[in-house]
Amino acid sequence: MNRLARKYLRPSQIPTKACHGCGIGMIENWLLQAIDELGLKQEDVIFGTGIGCVGRQTFATWGGDNFGATHGRALAVATGLKLAQPDKKYLIVVGDGDAAAIGTSHLIHAARRNLGVVVICEDNMGYESTGGQFSPTTPAGYVTNSSPYGMVEPPFDPCDVVQAAGATFVAETTATQWHQTVKIVKKALQNDGFSFVHVRFPCNENFGAYALGTRDTGKNLEWIYEHTQGRKADGSAADFTWATGIKHDASNSRPEFTKILRDVNARVRAKAEAR
Amino acid sequence: MATIVRADVTRELVAPWAEWERRYTQGRRLLEAGTYALTEGAIAAGCRVFAGYPITPATDIAEYMSKRLPEVGGYYMQCEDELAGMHACAGASLGGLKAMTATSGPGYTLMHDAYGWALTNEIPLVVVDAMRVGPISGITGAPGQGEFYVARYCTHGGNFETIVLSPSSVQEAFWLTIDAFNLSERFRTPVTILTDQVVSDMWEDLFIPDAYDALDFIVPRKHNLMMPFFPLGTADLDVPPNLVGQGTGVCVSAYTHTEEGYDIEEMEAQWAQTYRLVNKIRHHRAELARYETLGLEDAEVVAVAYGADARTVKTAVREARRRGLRAGFVRPITLWPFLDELFARDCHYVVCELNYDGQLVREVTRAAPDKGKVHFMGKSAELHTVAEVVAGLEGVARAGRIPELPYIWTEVR
Ligand SMILES: Cc1ncc(C[n+]2csc(CCOP(=O)(O)OP(=O)(O)O)c2C)c(N)n1
Ligand code: SF4
Ligand SMILES: [Mg+2]
Numbered sequence: 001m002n003r004l005a006r007k008y009l010r011p012s013q014i015p016t017k018a019c020h021g022c023g024i025g026m027i028e029n030w031l032l033q034a035i036d037e038l039g040l041k042q043e044d045v046i047f048g049t050g051i052g053c054v055g056r057q058t059f060a061t062w063g064g065d066n067f068g069a070t071h072g073r074a075l076a077v078a079t080g081l082k083l084a085q086p087d088k089k090y091l092i093v094v095g096d097g098d099a100a101a102i103g104t105s106h107l108i109h110a111a112r113r114n115l116g117v118v119v120i121c122e123d124n125m126g127y128e129s130t131g132g133q134f135s136p137t138t139p140a141g142y143v144t145n146s147s148p149y150g151m152v153e154p155p156f157d158p159c160d161v162v163q164a165a166g167a168t169f170v171a172e173t174t175a176t177q178w179h180q181t182v183k184i185v186k187k188a189l190q191n192d193g194f195s196f197v198h199v200r201f202p203c204n205e206n207f208g209a210y211a212l213g214t215r216d217t218g219k220n221l222e223w224i225y226e227h228t229q230g231r232k233a234d235g236s237a238a239d240f241t242w243a244t245g246i247k248h249d250a251s252n253s254r255p256e257f258t259k260i261l262r263d264v265n266a267r268v269r270a271k272a273e274a275r
Numbered sequence: 276m277a278t279i280v281r282a283d284v285t286r287e288l289v290a291p292w293a294e295w296e297r298r299y300t301q302g303r304r305l306l307e308a309g310t311y312a313l314t315e316g317a318i319a320a321g322c323r324v325f326a327g328y329p330i331t332p333a334t335d336i337a338e339y340m341s342k343r344l345p346e347v348g349g350y351y352m353q354c355e356d357e358l359a360g361m362h363a364c365a366g367a368s369l370g371g372l373k374a375m376t377a378t379s380g381p382g383y384t385l386m387h388d389a390y391g392w393a394l395t396n397e398i399p400l401v402v403v404d405a406m407r408v409g410p411i412s413g414i415t416g417a418p419g420q421g422e423f424y425v426a427r428y429c430t431h432g433g434n435f436e437t438i439v440l441s442p443s444s445v446q447e448a449f450w451l452t453i454d455a456f457n458l459s460e461r462f463r464t465p466v467t468i469l470t471d472q473v474v475s476d477m478w479e480d481l482f483i484p485d486a487y488d489a490l491d492f493i494v495p496r497k498h499n500l501m502m503p504f505f506p507l508g509t510a511d512l513d514v515p516p517n518l519v520g521q522g523t524g525v526c527v528s529a530y531t532h533t534e535e536g537y538d539i540e541e542m543e544a545q546w547a548q549t550y551r552l553v554n555k556i557r558h559h560r561a562e563l564a565r566y567e568t569l570g571l572e573d574a575e576v577v578a579v580a581y582g583a584d585a586r587t588v589k590t591a592v593r594e595a596r597r598r599g600l601r602a603g604f605v606r607p608i609t610l611w612p613f614l615d616e617l618f619a620r621d622c623h624y625v626v627c628e629l630n631y632d633g634q635l636v637r638e639v640t641r642a643a644p645d646k647g648k649v650h651f652m653g654k655s656a657e658l659h660t661v662a663e664v665v666a667g668l669e670g671v672a673r674a675g676r677i678p679e680l681p682y683i684w685t686e687v688r
Pocket of ligand 3: 095096122123126127128135
């Protein structure tokens with residue numbers, strides 16, 4: 001166990017049952033680094049997850065308070081919880097299925113309301129805990145266990161969706177970008193509003209094996225890296241490019257959702273008292 | 276037979292508000308709707324969050340809440356759907372605020388996911404389902420009683436008991452809502468108020484006590500701040516709910532859990548969780564009995580109904596007695612856990628409910644000593660008329676069966 005894990009995680013709940021070489025644990029370490037660099041303590045952060053590999057492998061690892069919602073509903077729970085516990089930081093760690101498929105409506109409306117939470121969407125480009133089916137973020141043409149002839153649906157970019165909906169901080173990064181990810185998560189945590197951090201990582205077990213033809217962590221990370229650069233190791237062009245980095249930063253530019261509701265209360269009660 | 280039937284029959288109301296009504300007489304008399312009473316009951320009980328999605332005939336609860344909650348320091352949230360609404364209520368309750376949502380059948384169905392989550396995590400909250408006739412959208416402005424079993428099996432997976440209460444007047448809706456909040460706190464579980472379009476839309480005389488703070492029977496929110504977060508394998512009542520956000524390290528999730536709230540995949544843990552979820556209710560059934568009866572001391576035929584429908588049925592029972600029939604009346608207010616003991620008397624039962632499926636009648640049949648003496652009068656979209664029920668009671672008393680009546684179904688398969 002490293003220093004950060006000792007400081008923030010629950011010894012009894014780690015290591016998780018994630019497959020060997022899975023990026024979920026590594027990304028969690030980067031989250032801890034961001035938390036640590038901001039000087040946050042266990043009791044300052046509520047850790048919320050959904051269902052899937054990302055949800056299950058991180059649930060209850062955090063040493064503070066945890067909730068693991070049903071598939072896709074972490075943000076719906078967080079919306080109520082934030083009302084009752086407004087002063088906490090929220091890390092909502094969810095999969096691409098949670099955030100961008102079954103829970104999309106909550107994602108959009110949390111962004112619209114500017115709910116004060118940080119969503120870490122750990123995107124392995126498919127439903128991996130159910131064995132590797134395509135998701136709305138699987139790149140076109142790639143083979144998964146439910147797209148044996150290649151993914152025929154066009155994917156969408158969840159960053160575009162939340163930005164259009166009104167998120168005040170939006171960034172994209174990958175499991176190959178350690179320092180960038182830490183920097184982004186720190187900024188996300190400093191926004192008193194809705195922050196969305198999209199982190200692509202390889203699932204070796206399913207996406208790697210079926211879409212990329214290998215369970216080798218190094219090779220799968222390399223495939224991700226190539227797509228952040230737009231070119232392959234041999235210099236030829238990649239089939240598409242992911243632009244990573246901060247995509248939209250309007251941090252603290254408009255009031256946080258639960259603050260708006262508290263302000264309504266203050267207004268209504270002041271009026272009542274004046275009468 | 277006519278001459279020996281007593282007119283001064285015994286009416287028994289077993290419910291905590293029988294005493295509350297006697298003790299609190301200072302207040303306002305209003306002419307108000309059921310939705311208003313449900314809202315004020317919640318506010319009186321300490322509800323500080325409402326999260327939901329409008330639907331007839333529960334919409335007015337949302338509107339009243341949007342006005343009332345800010346006045347008392349609470350929050351109204353209009354969510355993107357009912358899934359979000361009930362999950363948000365669960366979140367708010369986990370964070371320490373009493374919460375309620377309100378809907379009708381189409382939204383209640385969408386809440387099953389959240390219901391299971393709140394139930395497994397022992398999160399107190401109150402759900403109002405104002406039933407209308409269905410299936411699906413049905414007729415938005417007509418009453419139904421189609422969710423008797425849906426409310427019992429309000430989520431998938433089995434291995435749980437549920438608490439479901441049903442009021443039959445505007446006044447009762449007020450008291451019963453407070454009771455529902457109290458029970459949800461004491462039992463650490465969601466409670467459903469299964470009402471109907473008539474009770475929620477109807478305007479009636481309503482007494483509202485002054486100064487909710489002075490009501491000494493409100494169960495306040497307490498907080499459990501230490502292990503065990505889940506007293507698995509026990510049936511203990513009055514365990515304070517868990518509080519997320521104070522750094523106690525509590526964990527809540529969708530999984531079968533340990534005392535800490537950690538996910539676990541072991542038979543023993545599943546068993547201990549089931550024991551808790553089932554027996555905290557089963558072992559305290561006596562605390563949950565709420566019902567009204569009439570004339571059970573000499574009844575040969577007992578009419579059974581709940582909710583708004585019980586109003587015309589009760590009038591019919593009085594009318595039948597006036598005509599010389601030994602008729603009685605049972606109105607379960609607690610629908611779940613089902614009050615088998617109300618049907619211990621060996622007599623005929625005429626079960627009136629607003630569906631053609633026959634739902635309540637199945638439970639009465641299970642509980643009654645002589646299954647051959649349980650009769651069904653199903654109707655839909657409209658309350659039973661007094662004449663229909665009197666005809667049913669007379670038919671059973673004279674010929675042992677319900678006569679043929681238009682729009683009344685008697686078959687239960
Ligand atoms: C309502 C519901 N539908 C389906 C499932 C089954 N299921 C569990 S996880 C999952 C997909 C998870 O995908 P994602 O969110 O991307 O997480 P990953 O496993 O890829 O990390 C599905 C479909 C479920 N648990 N609940
Ligand atoms: S299936 Fe994939 S995402 Fe899930 S733990 Fe294994 S490698 Fe990680
Ligand atoms: Mg995924």
